Amino acid sequence: MNRWLNILDYAIISLLRRRRKQIALVVIYTLVVAFFASVIFFTGALRQEAVYVLSDLPELWVQRLAGGRLVPIAQSKIDSIAVIRGVKRVLPRLWGYYYDSPSGAVFTITGSDSLPKGLKLLDAAIGGGLDSNQVFCGSGFPETHFTGLGQQLGLIDYKGCLHSFEIVGRFSSQSDLLTRDLIILSPSAARKILGIAKNNYTDLAVEVWNPDEAETVGRKIDRLFPSVRVVTSAQLRSTYEALFSHRGGIFIYGALISLFSFLILAWDRASGLSREERQELGILKGIGWQISDVLWMKFWEGAVISLTSTICGLVLAYLHVFYLNAPLLRPFLIGWSVLYPEYRLQPAFAFSEVLLIVMLAVVPFIAATIIPAWRGAVTDPAEVMQNG
Amino acid sequence: MxxxxxxxxxxxxxxxxxxxxxxxxxxxxxxxxxxxxxxxxxxxxxxxxxxxxxxxxxxxxxxxxxxxxxxxxxxxxxxxxxxxxxxxxxxxxxxxxxxxxxxxxxxxxxxxxxxxxxxxxxxxxxxxxxxxxxxxxxxxxxxxxxxxxxxxxxxxxxxKIEPDIIATCCSISFSTAKDSSIFFIAANVRMVPMLIFFYLSFALLVISVIFFNRGPELSFVISLGFTTTAVFLLKNHFVKYIYGLPSHNCLFDIFWGRYYYIGYILFSALIISLICSLLLLTLKYIEKGLSAPVKPIRKILQWGAVLGSTLFTLLCSIYWLNWIFLD
Known part of the structure; x- marks a missing residue:
């Protein structure tokens, strides 16, 4: 044990003695680790965000398709679905997208006379439901139009007529990911803007008593009505999961190339021993160091370099993702839109992620330096000391 | 994927x-x-x-x-x-x-x-x-x-993992026992003889490792028997007491934080015990050619084999007894 500690001690002293040579290596190594650690942290946090967001959704929703495209669904379907055993409630939904030409942004319009489940208003002028000339909106519209609570919001309906609404409530920024682009109108006003006829809805949300039965109830609905598409929240969850992992994975592949080029640098650095280094090894062996001692020393040197860089990289990635909100990765990983939700990622720091990053960073480095280290360790002391 | x-x-x-x-x-x-x-x-x-x-x-x-x-x-x-x-x-x-x-x-x-x-x-x-x-x-x-x-x-x-194919997890694999022979056996073998065999093989393993230095073949065979029985019983008997659910026979949930990562400890103990008995056997065959004393090494391996199996048996038994005395 003592012998190992002495060798470690020597390795650290020898690294510090040649610190100028190591700094460039450590800096590049740190940057490479920081890059893929950022991707891992970021996708992990997004995945958690998606789980949190999707937890409030109903288990099933039913959409009507015609020619592969979404069309409004008739109210009569509600009663037919509500009688299926296992169904708790069928909630008709009115929603659609609205292109706002002054700001160039696309807003989501929802028709509802009360607040959707799980959303909180930051400030509200009214206590109860919405009148036909009032709206609740997310932070997107007031920001792009420089308006606020109590002021007017103009929307053009599908026929081209302008309608004016009073903003009576704004959502808090905590739910920005969900509500940034949201405008909630009363159902009658929403029908007018979106052009949905009376007794028609955009789609239906279905709540079931037992979430485990959602899949079966969904299959039943599918069989009863040939023109509908049934989406389960479990499907949505795995789609998001797959999407984030897939995008993250593509980034990691990109990072692997930089890792490989870095490894070539490390390999080259480890095999091209300078004259002093060769002499040092020769002297160490001359005074009685075994090949295994020198190998251990080289191993400790590699371990110190790679652990230092990995820890620095982890800290950098943590700051980048959770403190600065991942400015370098966000545009590529979450999609593109004029209205970006301004939200803070919740620090999701799993031990398994750290293990993953350490494996990705340390294993290839040590592997790349084993053979050069051995070459150095088997140097013949007499030869080195004679030839210099 | x-x-x-x-x-x-x-x-x-x-x-x-x-x-x-x-x-x-x-x-x-x-x-x-x-x-x-x-x-x-x-x-x-x-x-x-x-x-x-x-x-x-x-x-x-x-x-x-x-x-x-x-x-x-x-x-x-x-x-x-x-x-x-x-x-x-x-x-x-x-x-x-x-x-x-x-x-x-x-x-x-x-x-x-x-x-x-x-x-x-x-x-x-x-x-x-x-x-x-x-x-x-x-x-x-x-x-x-x-x-x-x-x-x-x-x-x-x-x-070849296709995320849209529905996997049959524990809920299905344990309820339809006829699909798989191992579950079929599990449903039919009475647990008591298996438990007796388990504790007996544990005792034999400890005795043979400590007292029969000359016969590591015997310890290794017993160790193989012990490990197989241990995994079988862990899956079909002990896990129920770890989860506190009589119907839950999953071998992998014990690796979760919810159950204090006990699976890692149990399987490490089992693998260490098996490897140590194998190495005791190896030691016997190479011993003749070695000049340095092998006694300390043998001692370490014996301790490894005994402590590993003891830790496994003890932990499983504590979970089991805890439920028996709790009721």
């Missing part, structure tokens, strides 16, 4: 392991052919130097494989169930295609083979004359085969 970060990391690690082992096997061929302990030629000196490289690489690959096994367990038990419909833990994830379980077995066997080589290497390194060289290098061939099999199976397994 090959774009998943966890899978990329493992595939990268496996690729490195295959490359390093290929280098090692290639470098060990001259040692196997030309090693001559008595010679003082330059070739012999070169070969002796080469042994250091080989043992360093094998040590590295061994530790990587241990970490890789951990990474694989986390992947199939905690990460992938989120992406595979119907899968709640590794049972569902491993059974999404035919490569899952063989992959897990290969990884476990590989750990034992590396342990065997590292032990031989360690014993050899203690001697000035390297009595076990070059014969110990024959172990590199099964190690290489296992690492290649591991690599190919990993690629096949991960690339």
């Amino acid at each position: 090959l774009t998943h970060t966890w899978i990329i990391t493992q595939t990268l690690g496996q690729t490195i392991a295959v490359i390093l082992l290929l280098i090692v096997v290639f470098k060990s061929l001259p040692i196997l052919m030309h090693w001559n302990r008595e010679s003082a030629s330059f070739l012999q000196l070169k070969l002796e130097r080469r042994t250091y490289l080989i043992s360093t690489i094998i040590q590295f690959v061994f530790w990587y494989q241990i970490a890789g096994l951990l990474l694989f367990l986390i992947t199939v038990n905690n990460i992938l169930p989120g992406s595979i419909k119907g899968a709640m833990c590794a049972t569902g994830v491993l059974s999404v295609n035919i490569f899952g379980y063989p992959l897990l077995w290969i990884k476990l066997i590989a750990v034992i083979v590396y342990a065997q080589f590292l032990f031989l290497n360690r014993m050899d390194g203690r001697e000035p004359l390297y009595p076990l060289t070059p014969n110990k290098y024959y172990w590199l061939f099964p190690a290489l085969l296992l690492v290649i099999a591991d690599f190919i199976l990993s690629l096949l397994y991960f690339s």
Whole structure:
């Protein structure tokens, strides 16, 4: 044990003695680790965000398709679905997208006379439901139009007529990911803007008593009505999961190339021993160091370099993702839109992620330096000391 | 699925392991052919130097494989169930295609083979004359085969996971016992004889390891019997008491934080016990050629075999007794 500690001690002293040579290596190594650690942290946090967001959704929703495209669904379907055993409630939904030409942004319009489940208003002028000339909106519209609570919001309906609404409530920024682009109108006003006829809805949300039965109830609905598409929240969850992992994975592949080029640098650095280094090894062996001692020393040197860089990289990635909100990765990983939700990622720091990053960073480095280290360790002391 | 970060990391690690082992096997061929302990030629000196490289690489690959096994367990038990419909833990994830379980077995066997080589290497390194060289290098061939099999199976397994196919996890695999013979057996074998056999084999293992130094074959056979019974009983009997659910026979949920990661402790104890009894057997066969005293080594291995099996038995029994006395 003592012998190992002495060798470690020597390795650290020898690294510090040649610190100028190591700094460039450590800096590049740190940057490479920081890059893929950022991707891992970021996708992990997004995945958690998606789980949190999707937890409030109903288990099933039913959409009507015609020619592969979404069309409004008739109210009569509600009663037919509500009688299926296992169904708790069928909630008709009115929603659609609205292109706002002054700001160039696309807003989501929802028709509802009360607040959707799980959303909180930051400030509200009214206590109860919405009148036909009032709206609740997310932070997107007031920001792009420089308006606020109590002021007017103009929307053009599908026929081209302008309608004016009073903003009576704004959502808090905590739910920005969900509500940034949201405008909630009363159902009658929403029908007018979106052009949905009376007794028609955009789609239906279905709540079931037992979430485990959602899949079966969904299959039943599918069989009863040939023109509908049934989406389960479990499907949505795995789609998001797959999407984030897939995008993250593509980034990691990109990072692997930089890792490989870095490894070539490390390999080259480890095999091209300078004259002093060769002499040092020769002297160490001359005074009685075994090949295994020198190998251990080289191993400790590699371990110190790679652990230092990995820890620095982890800290950098943590700051980048959770403190600065991942400015370098966000545009590529979450999609593109004029209205970006301004939200803070919740620090999701799993031990398994750290293990993953350490494996990705340390294993290839040590592997790349084993053979050069051995070459150095088997140097013949007499030869080195004679030839210099 | 090959774009998943966890899978990329493992595939990268496996690729490195295959490359390093290929280098090692290639470098060990001259040692196997030309090693001559008595010679003082330059070739012999070169070969002796080469042994250091080989043992360093094998040590590295061994530790990587241990970490890789951990990474694989986390992947199939905690990460992938989120992406595979119907899968709640590794049972569902491993059974999404035919490569899952063989992959897990290969990884476990590989750990034992590396342990065997590292032990031989360690014993050899203690001697000035390297009595076990070059014969110990024959172990590199099964190690290489296992690492290649591991690599190919990993690629096949991960690339053939289709997230939209519904996996049959515990809920289904345990309710329809007729599908699989092992569940069929489990439903029919009475637990009491198995439990008696388990505790008996544990007692026999401890006695044979401590008192019959000359017969490690016996201890190894008992250890094999003990390990098999232990895994069978853990799956069909003890886990119920760990979960506190009589219907839940899942072998992989015990690796979750919810159950205090007890699975890692239980399986580490079991594997350590098995490896130590195997190494005791190995020690008997190489003992004659060794000049340094082997007694302390044997003592460590005996302690490993006894403590590992005792820890496993004790932990399982505590869970079980806790429920008996609680009611």
